[in-house]
Amino acid sequence: MxxxxxxxxxxxxxxxxxxxxxxxxxxxxxxxxxxxxxxxxxxxxxxxxxxxxxxxxxxxxxxxxxxxxxxxxxxxxxxxxxxxxxxxxxxxxxxxxxxxxxxxxxxxxxxxxxxxxxxxxxxxxxxxxxxxxxxxxxxxxxxxxxxxxxxxxxxxxxxxxxxxxxxxxxxxxxxxxxxxxxxxxxxxxxxxxNRDYLTNLLNHRSFQECLRKDLDNGVDFYLTLTDIDKFKSINDKYGHVMGDRVLRQIGDILSSFVPEKHGKVFRYGGEEFALILYYERQSEVTEVLEEIKQAVASHLFQCKEETFSVTMSFGMAKQNGENPGQLVEKVDMLLYEAKDSGRDRIVCAG
Incomplete structure (x- = not known):
């Protein structure tokens, strides 16, 4: 009652x-x-x-x-x-x-x-x-x-x-x-x-709450961590105002590929983002991430008279009964593997 x-x-x-x-x-x-x-x-x-x-x-x-x-x-x-x-x-x-x-x-x-x-x-x-x-x-x-x-x-x-x-x-x-x-x-x-003021995405606090709730309820989902490759060089070359603009536009791109019924997009911190995706098969998640990766790589950013593009690396794994810290650590390691193996790629848990 x-x-x-x-x-x-x-x-x-x-x-x-x-x-x-x-x-x-x-x-x-x-x-x-x-x-x-x-x-x-x-x-x-x-x-x-x-x-x-x-x-x-x-x-x-x-x-x-x-x-x-x-x-x-x-x-x-x-x-x-x-x-x-x-x-x-x-x-x-x-x-x-x-x-x-x-x-x-x-x-x-x-x-x-x-x-x-x-x-x-x-x-x-x-x-x-x-x-x-x-x-x-x-x-x-x-x-x-x-x-x-x-x-x-x-x-x-x-x-x-x-x-x-x-x-x-x-x-x-x-x-x-x-x-x-x-x-x-x-x-x-x-x-x-619960919102990030810069990108208007759900923030890190929301991510932790959603992750814990889904794990407690036994919801099947895939966790993805992704960040912008060599983002520091963008801030150094074009300035932090332009860097903020890049983050906002990347947030918009991520949101456009993740409908509400299939997942949530979060700004994890800095240039890093998190996605909780509700799909049945890993192939569906990989397909979505590939579309996001290509959309980001083909997007042109304008700074005065100069244009440039960025790439993103992705680590992704399905939850398998871990606690929140263990799952994030596992996916973070996959993201680092994507970085170490050349960036601009998706690494999934075996």
Whole structure:
């Protein structure tokens, strides 16, 4: 449960799973409440309407759960079913309350939960609009039930309930907006802490965390260490500003050949880069590295009126149950072997 709540703080999907579970809980609760009331005061017309409402609920919630768990997050159908949830909730609530006692219905507090759900997506404006719609429903039921009311007391109850609905809508919107802003700012800080300021690649800290996590989880991957051949001579000849430009462009080239689903690219330090690649066969990894090597070698760098190119050397091995330090050391030795055997080449573990 704690893990689900932690994910809900960071993910709309986890939050929707919670709201979906609550819908099923309150559907069962509604059946229990209606059954108790029906036994005490049978009304066949209400029974038929309630059965239709329950069937409608089962159909919608079944479809919603299916797309919630089977559709890719962010797809059109996923978005329609999840963001349409509060609309379904409002319709079901508007039909359910008159069938379970009207103003005296024990299910009326569901309105506050639905307002919160709306505020999650549409923040303050959504919370206030939802509160306004529930106020309309409450007002219709109130004036239908209180036609003959002559005392002031029912109207005090009415205005108190309306005020509370509006306060809940406003406060939910404000709180959700503040939390979203805080989460966004926190995410930006975390992202900045995990990025190399020069190349915008993931940094050495991110590399160590990702490496440890993948090894702990038993993920199959290939680790590659690569660096720019004779980079010091570039700094000496063209200056450090040009050297920084070379690093940025090399980072762009590496990223262009490593899609997110197949791996990650890191600036390991200085002119050295690390790649964690998720491929099944070593031949696939070798092919990608060969394409990168050729792309780097053919890329021309411009410094004033002079152009030049660079090469890179690569060491690569598949993880075989080593700890992070052992794996990095093994691949680093392969990189040095590539350097010692002439540079501009790829050396793989036997």
């Amino acid at each position: 704690k893990a689900l709540l932690d994910r809900a703080y960071q993910s709309h999907h986890a939050l929707e799973v919670i709201f979906s579970s609550l819908r099923w809980f309150f559907l069962v609760l509604s059946i229990v409440v209606f059954s108790i009331q029906y036994v005490a005061q049978p009304d066949f017309q209400k029974l038929m309407l309630f059965v239709l409402l329950v069937i409608f609920g089962f159909i919608y919630m079944g479809f919603s759960d299916y797309y919630l768990h089977k559709s890719p997050e962010g797809s059109k159908m996923y978005t329609t079913m999840t963001k349409g949830g509060p609309v379904f909730d409002f319709i079901a609530f508007s039909a359910l309350i008159p069938l379970t006692g009207g103003l005296a219905s024990p299910l009326f507090p569901l309105a506050y939960l639905i307002i919160l759900h709306v505020a999650v997506y549409w923040r303050f404006l959504g919370g206030m609009i939802a509160a306004g719609l529930f106020t309309l429903v409450y007002s219709i039921i109130f004036f239908m039930q209180r036609e003959e009311a002559t005392s002031l007391h029912p109207f005090i109850d009415y205005f108190s309930a309306v005020l509370f609905l509006l306060l809940i809508g406003g406060l939910c919107g404000i709180i959700v907006s503040r939390e979203r802003k805080h989460h966004s700012e926190n995410s930006m800080l975390v992202e900045a802490a």
